Amino acid sequence: xxxxxxxxxxxxxxxxxxxxxxxxxxxxxxxxxxxxxxxxxxxxxxxxxxxxxxxxxxxxxxxxxxxxxxxxxxxxxxxxxxxxxxxxxxxxxxxxxxxxxxxxxxxxxxxxxxxxxxxxxxxxxxxxxxxxxxxxxxxxxxxxxxxxxxxxxxxxxxxxxxxxxxxxxxxxxxxxxxxxxxxxxxxxxxxxxxxxxxxxxxxxxxxxxxxxxxxxxxxxxxxxxxxxxxxxxxxxxxxxxxxxxxxxxxxxxxxxxxxxxxxxxxxxxxxxxxxxxxxxxxxxxxxxxxxxxxxxxxxxxxxxxxxxxxxxxxxxxxxxxxxxxxx
Amino acid sequence: xxxxxxxxxxxxxxxxxxxxxxxxxxxxxxxxxxxxxxxxxxxxxxxxxxxxxxxxxxxxxxxxxxxxxxxxxxxxxxxxxxxxxxxxxxxxxxxxxxxxxxxxxxxxxxxxxxxxxxxxxxxxxxxxxxxxxxxxxxxxxxxxxxxxxxxxxxxxxxxxxxxxxxxxxxxxxxxxxxxxxxxxxxxxxxxxxxxxxxxxxxxxxxxxxxxxxxxxxxxxxxxxxxxxxxxxxxxxxxxxxxxxxxxxxxxxxxxxxxxxxxxxxxxxxxxxxxxxxxxxxxxxxxxxxxxxxxxxxxxxxxxxxxxxxxxxxxxxxxxxxxxxxxxxxx
Numbered sequence: 001x002x003x004x005x006x007x008x009x010x011x012x013x014x015x016x017x018x019x020x021x022x023x024x025x026x027x028x029x030x031x032x033x034x035x036x037x038x039x040x041x042x043x044x045x046x047x048x049x050x051x052x053x054x055x056x057x058x059x060x061x062x063x064x065x066x067x068x069x070x071x072x073x074x075x076x077x078x079x080x081x082x083x084x085x086x087x088x089x090x091x092x093x094x095x096x097x098x099x100x101x102x103x104x105x106x107x108x109x110x111x112x113x114x115x116x117x118x119x120x121x122x123x124x125x126x127x128x129x130x131x132x133x134x135x136x137x138x139x140x141x142x143x144x145x146x147x148x149x150x151x152x153x154x155x156x157x158x159x160x161x162x163x164x165x166x167x168x169x170x171x172x173x174x175x176x177x178x179x180x181x182x183x184x185x186x187x188x189x190x191x192x193x194x195x196x197x198x199x200x201x202x203x204x205x206x207x208x209x210x211x212x213x214x215x216x217x218x219x220x221x222x223x224x225x226x227x228x229x230x231x232x233x234x235x236x237x238x239x240x241x242x243x244x245x246x247x248x249x250x251x252x253x254x255x256x257x258x259x260x261x262x263x264x265x266x267x268x269x270x271x272x273x274x275x276x277x278x279x280x281x282x283x284x285x286x287x288x289x290x291x292x293x294x295x296x297x298x299x300x301x302x303x304x305x306x307x308x309x310x311x312x313x314x315x316x317x318x319x320x321x322x323x324x325x326x327x
Numbered sequence: 328x329x330x331x332x333x334x335x336x337x338x339x340x341x342x343x344x345x346x347x348x349x350x351x352x353x354x355x356x357x358x359x360x361x362x363x364x365x366x367x368x369x370x371x372x373x374x375x376x377x378x379x380x381x382x383x384x385x386x387x388x389x390x391x392x393x394x395x396x397x398x399x400x401x402x403x404x405x406x407x408x409x410x411x412x413x414x415x416x417x418x419x420x421x422x423x424x425x426x427x428x429x430x431x432x433x434x435x436x437x438x439x440x441x442x443x444x445x446x447x448x449x450x451x452x453x454x455x456x457x458x459x460x461x462x463x464x465x466x467x468x469x470x471x472x473x474x475x476x477x478x479x480x481x482x483x484x485x486x487x488x489x490x491x492x493x494x495x496x497x498x499x500x501x502x503x504x505x506x507x508x509x510x511x512x513x514x515x516x517x518x519x520x521x522x523x524x525x526x527x528x529x530x531x532x533x534x535x536x537x538x539x540x541x542x543x544x545x546x547x548x549x550x551x552x553x554x555x556x557x558x559x560x561x562x563x564x565x566x567x568x569x570x571x572x573x574x575x576x577x578x579x580x581x582x583x584x585x586x587x588x589x590x591x592x593x594x595x596x597x598x599x600x601x602x603x604x605x606x607x608x609x610x611x612x613x614x615x616x617x618x619x620x621x622x623x624x625x626x627x628x629x630x631x632x633x634x635x636x637x638x639x640x641x642x643x644x645x646x647x648x649x650x651x652x653x654x655x656x657x
Contacts, residue, residue, distance in 0.1 A: 076461075123640070123644050126647065126651055127647045127650055127651025128644045128648060129643050131405070132588075132639065132643045133639075133643050133647075135639065136636045136639025136643065137636065137640060139584070140637055140639075142632065143631075143632030143636055147633060255465070258462075259466075262462065268462070300473045300474070302473070303472050303473030303476065304469070304477070305473075306469050307467060307473060308466065310462060311452070311458070311466035311467065314462045314466070315452055316456075318456045318457045318458040319455075319457070319458075
C-alpha cells in the first residue's frame with residue numbers, strides 16, 4: 001500500500017518531478033503559448049497581463065481543483081457549470097446589494113455546493129453512471145436557476161464583495177491569490193493527509209482499498225462533495241469577477257474544467273495525477289483561449305480549441321498508457 | 328420494479344432468465360401504457376389525430392439518433408457528439424439548399440459526408456488510441472458546435488417544400504419521418520438479431536478482452552458502430568432540418584442527452600452487452616409523451632427543464648443501481 005500513493009507524494013513538491021514526461025510537456029506548452037502570444041501581441045508578456053491571465057483562469061481553475069479529486073476516484077463531474085450558475089445567482093440574491101449579507105451568502109453557497117456534490121456522490125458511489133448523472137443534475141440546476149429568477153437577474157452582489165476580490169495586493173490580483181491558496185490547501189490535503197492517500201488508493205485500486213478496510217463508497221462521496229464545494233467557490237469567484245450572472249453564465253465551463261484536469265495529467269484510469277497539474281492545465285487553457293482572442297478569432301474558435309485540446313490530450317495520454325501496458 | 332426481477336435471477340443464461348429479462352424490459356412498456364391512459368383520460372387534446380401525428384413527427388429525429396446510440400451503448404461506449412452533429416447537418420443542409428429543390432441531392436450528400444467523417448474520426452481515435460469514448464465525443468461536441476458557428480452565427484438557409492415533406496409529409500396516413508424511423512428500427516433490430524456483426528457487437532460490449540481472444544475483430548466492430556451512430560445522427564439532422572425549415576444554430580442542442588436517456592429508459596445497460604433497440608422504442612415513446620403532455624398542459628419551459636433533469640437522473644440512477652446490485656449478487 002505504501003508505494004501506491006507515490007503519485008501523491010510526487011505532486012506535492014514541484015521540484016521532485018516524477019517520471020511523467022507529460023508534465024514537462026505541459027510546462028513547455030505553457031511557455032510556448034506565452035512566447036507565441038508575446039510574439040503576436042507585444043503587451044502580452046508584461047507581468048501585469050500575465051497575472052491577469054491567472055485571474056481569468058481562476059474560475060475554471062478553482063472548479064478544476066475539486067474535479068481533480070473526482071477524476072482521481074475514476075469519476076467525472078460535469079454538473080460544475082450548473083453549480084457555478086446556481087451559486088452565483090443565489091449568492092447575488094442573498095447579498096441583495098448589502099455587505100452585511102456577505103457571510104450568509106458565502107455560507108449558503110458552500111452548503112449548496114456540498115449538498116449537490118454529496119447527492120452526486122451518493123448516487124455515483126452506488127454505480128450510477130457519473131457522466132450522465134451529473135449532466136442531468138446540471139440540466140436540472142440550470143432549470144431551477146431560471147425558475148428562481150424568472151429569466152432575469154435578481155438583486156446585486158454586495159459592493160465590497162466585488163471591490164475586495166477584484167483588488168490587487170501590489171501587482172497581484174486577489175483572485176489569483178485566492179486561486180493559489182485554495183490549490184495549495186487541496187494539494188496538501190491530497191499529498192499529506194490520510195484522506196488524500198485514501199482517495200489515491202480508492203482510485204488506483206478499489207479492490208485493494210476495500211480489502212484493507214477503506215470504505216470506497218465514503219471516499220467516492222467525499223470526492224464528489226469536494227467537487228461540489230469547489231464548484232460553489234468557483235461560482236463566488238465568477239460572481240466577483242463578472243458581476244451579476246445571466247442564466248447561462250456557467251455554460252461551457254464544464255468543458256474547460258474537465259480539459260484543465262485532463263491536461264494536468266490526472267487520468268481516468270484512477271489514482272494518478274494531482275491538483276497542481278490541474279492548476280497548470282487551467283492556466284494553459286486560459287492562455288490558449290487568450291491566444292484565440294489575440295488572434296482576433298471569434299467565440300466559435302474557442303469552442304473548437306477547447307474541444308480539440310480535450311481530444312488531443314486525452315488521446316495522447318491513452319496512447320501512452322496503451323504502450324506502457326505493452327499492448 | 329423492472330430491475331428487481333432481473334436482479335433476482337441474475338444473468339439471462341436460461342430461456343426462463345431471458346424471458347424474465349424481456350418482461351423486465353416490458354416495465355418501460357407499462358409506463359408507456361400508463362402515459363397513454365393518463366393522456367387520454369386527463370388531457371383532452373392528447374388523443375386527437377393531429378396531436379398523435381405531431382407526437383410521431385416530433386419524436387422521429389430523436390428516435391433515429393437513439394437507435395444509433397443504442398448500438399454504441401451496447402458496445403459499452405457512448406456517443407455525445409451526435410447532438411452537435413445533428414445541428415451541424417441542419418445548418419449545412421439548409422444553407423446548401425437555400426430554398427432550391429435542385430440542391431436537395433447536394434445537401435443530402437453533404438450530410439452523409441459529414442456523418443461519415445465524424446464517425447470515422449471517432450471510431451479510428453477510439454480504436455487506435457483507446458481514448459475514453461465519452462471524453463472523445465464530449466470534446467467532439469465542442470468542436471462541432473464551434474464548426475457550426477464558424478459556418479454561420481445566425482439562422483441560415485431554408486428547406487424547399489419538397490424537402491420539408493421529409494418531416495411534414497405522410498405516406499398512407501403515417502407521418503413520413505415516423506415511417507423512416509420505423510424502417511431504421513427494423514433494420515437495426517435485424518442487424519443485431521440476425522447478423523454476425525450484431526453478435527460481435529454484444530460480445531464486444533459484454534467483455535472486449537474475451538471478444539478479442541475469441542478472434543472477434545473488436546476494432547472493426549467499434550469503428551463500424553461509431554460510423555453507424557454518426558450516419559444515423561446525420562439522417563436525424565436532415566429530418567430536423569426539414570422540420571425546422573431553416574438552419575437554426577442551436578438545433579441539435581441536448582439531443583445527445585435525450586438519446587442516452589431514451590436508451591437507458593429502454594433497459595439497455597450503460598455497461599454494455601445487454602439490451603436492444605426494441606427497448607429504445609419504449610424509452611422514446613415515454614420521453615416523447617412526457618414532453619408532449621407537458622406541452623399540452625402548458626407547463627413553463629423552466630419547469631420542463633427541471634423535469635427533464637430529474638428524468639435523466641432518475642433513469643440513470645435506477646438503471647445504474649440495478650446493474651450495481653446485479654453485479655454484487657453474482
